[in-house]
Amino acid sequence: MLTSFRTCVFVVLLAAMALGVVAMRRAQASTAMRILSLETRWVSLRRELWQVQTRVARLKSPDRVYHRVGWFQQTLLPPDENNPGHGAMRVVLNP
Secondary structure, eight states: OHHHHHHHHHHHHHHHHHHHHHHHHHHHHHHHHHHHHHHHHHHHHHHHHHHHHHHHHHHHOHHHHHHHHHHHHHHSOOOOSSOTTTTOOOOOOOO
16 A cells, blocks of 8 residues: 555656656747847847948948049959950949
């Protein structure tokens, strides 16, 4: 009689421990998913910030941008319609 009671208590404790492990694994998985979604959002926000900073820099000092583009244009050749292989790169600057 006493051994069957101990066996039942032991089985119940093992079942409780198994349920606890399953609950902790579920919580761990949901936390990992939340971390992943937050990191994805973080990357998206940093990309947006970089785009806004680039726009602000262009609006703040457009002559600097034109100066740098002018420097690069000195090293580039304009496209040649007669010879498509020569100077095939086309540079377009939108003010």
